[in-house]
Amino acid sequence: MREVxxxxxxxxxxxxxxxxxxxLRQDLKEKGVFLLNLMSSPGAGKTTTLMRTIEALKDTFKIxxxxxxIDSDVDAQTISGAGAKVIQxxxxxxxxxxxxxxxxxxxxxxxxxxxxxxxxxxxxxxCPAEFDTGAVKNAMILSVPEGDDKPLxxxxxxxxxxxxxxxxxxxxxxxxxxxxxxxxxxxxRNPNAKIIPICAKTGEGIEDWSKWLGEEVRxxxxxx
Amino acid sequence: MREVxxxxxxxxxxxxxxxxxxxLRQDLKEKGVFLLNLMSSPGAGKTTTLMRTIEALKDTFKIxxxxxxIDSDVDAQTISGAGAKVIQxxxxxxxxxxxxxxxxxxxxxxxxxxxxxxxxxxxxxxCPAEFDTGAVKNAMILSVPEGDDKPLxxxxxxxxxxxxxxxxxxxxxxxxxxxxxxxxxxxxRNPNAKIIPICAKTGEGIEDWSKWLGEEVRxxxxxx
Numbered sequence: 001m002r003e004v005x006x007x008x009x010x011x012x013x014x015x016x017x018x019x020x021x022x023x024l025r026q027d028l029k030e031k032g033v034f035l036l037n038l039m040s041s042p043g044a045g046k047t048t049t050l051m052r053t054i055e056a057l058k059d060t061f062k063i064x065x066x067x068x069x070i071d072s073d074v075d076a077q078t079i080s081g082a083g084a085k086v087i088q089x090x091x092x093x094x095x096x097x098x099x100x101x102x103x104x105x106x107x108x109x110x111x112x113x114x115x116x117x118x119x120x121x122x123x124x125x126x127c128p129a130e131f132d133t134g135a136v137k138n139a140m141i142l143s144v145p146e147g148d149d150k151p152l153x154x155x156x157x158x159x160x161x162x163x164x165x166x167x168x169x170x171x172x173x174x175x176x177x178x179x180x181x182x183x184x185x186x187x188x189r190n191p192n193a194k195i196i197p198i199c200a201k202t203g204e205g206i207e208d209w210s211k212w213l214g215e216e217v218r219x220x221x222x223x224x
Numbered sequence: 225m226r227e228v229x230x231x232x233x234x235x236x237x238x239x240x241x242x243x244x245x246x247x248l249r250q251d252l253k254e255k256g257v258f259l260l261n262l263m264s265s266p267g268a269g270k271t272t273t274l275m276r277t278i279e280a281l282k283d284t285f286k287i288x289x290x291x292x293x294i295d296s297d298v299d300a301q302t303i304s305g306a307g308a309k310v311i312q313x314x315x316x317x318x319x320x321x322x323x324x325x326x327x328x329x330x331x332x333x334x335x336x337x338x339x340x341x342x343x344x345x346x347x348x349x350x351c352p353a354e355f356d357t358g359a360v361k362n363a364m365i366l367s368v369p370e371g372d373d374k375p376l377x378x379x380x381x382x383x384x385x386x387x388x389x390x391x392x393x394x395x396x397x398x399x400x401x402x403x404x405x406x407x408x409x410x411x412x413r414n415p416n417a418k419i420i421p422i423c424a425k426t427g428e429g430i431e432d433w434s435k436w437l438g439e440e441v442r443x444x445x446x447x448x
Contacts, residue, residue: 041265041266041370042374043369071377072373075377093354093380123377124351125347126346127350143267145367150267153293153299155295156294171399
């Protein structure tokens with residue numbers, strides 16, 4: 001078992017999270033760090049997708065990963081050694097990260113040499129959607145076994161995401177999942193969301209996803 | 225599309241939820257209503273499991289179902305006509321139900337003729353675990369595609385549940401899911417939890433589950 005750094009996150013003292021998030025984004029711009037906030041239900045495949053993303057982009061960008069979890073460090077263990085620096089954040093029962101908590105995580109990660117920082121948020125389709133973390137882009141993963149009706153039931157999450165990855169498409173034959181209907185529901189919530197079907201396990205679709213992410217990182221760095 | 229009743233739940237004004245939950249349990253005891261709180265991640269199969277549960281127990285108990293959701297009434301639509309009375313609760317963005325919100329739901333459902341009331345909580349493995357709803361028993365569903373490591377990552381949910389249903393066991397061959405390891409992780413959190421593997425889609429394991437639930441309801445009614 002690898003040794004991973006674990007940071008116990010403290011609850012925020014700031015009432016105005018939106019303002020803190022804007023300040024963090026401004027600081028990150030000055031430091032040249034692109035922050036991606038990755039969200040999903042428990043078990044939708046965030047960590048496996050991250051492994052593939054690091055594999056695809058580690059020669060292009062210096063990557064740092066923050067693994068947020070209520071408890072345990074299994075995800076940071078998995079990520080360590082994949083080619084990115086990583087820190088495990090423990091939220092102490094908290095169901096989401098806000099901008100100030102994300103700032104604590106970035107300080108723990110030490111981002112001086114990081115061009116692309118990725119926050120793996122707590123597995124939860126509800127609360128993380130309500131708190132701007134200061135990220136430049138929000139991404140979410142919806143996995144096929146969860147069902148195609150999730151955009152109807154968790155509207156805010158789909159509304160605030162710039163990109164929706166539909167994961168585990170390899171098991172589509174074993175579930176009642178209508179991809180076109182799902183895309184339609186997502187567009188009802190968010191007509192501008194980029195939708196990319198993937199299979200993190202086999203690597204299918206990862207090229208499209210890492211191309212999208214790479215372009216976002218580059219265009220953001222260029223407008224510095 | 226069926227017409228279902230929808231109740232907009234108001235935020236609670238009570239600070240001491242544990243006290244409100246005890247009061248609700250006491251009231252339910254007097255009224256002869258057994259309340260089950262059913263929780264899981266989004267898409268783990270709560271509604272399908274409920275359909276099977278109603279089918280198995282509708283001739284034994286008068287059943288009432290509260291479908292809690294942030295938005296939409298797709299679950300109540302599904303349940304209506306299954307042989308139980310049903311009401312859709314909208315939480316207005318709230319990520320869980322507490323005891324006072326559950327009391328509002330029960331009042332909306334009208335439980336005079338109900339012996340077994342089931343609350344389908346918001347799909348979320350974090351926040352609902354922190355709020356006692358006043359239920360007599362807590363049940364949760366963990367589905368195979370979510371992975372066997374979830375008890376490590378969402379400790380409180382597994383700790384507070386009396387029974388854990390492991391759903392979608394029909395797709396076990398397509399996922400890296402170790403049932404024995406999962407049971408071991410659950411027992412680490414909660415040595416007394418009843419663990420029942422099921423497949424709500426095919427009906428496998430539903431007999432064990434409805435037998436367990438039926439006995440709990442009967443023994444609770446007998447100690448009235």
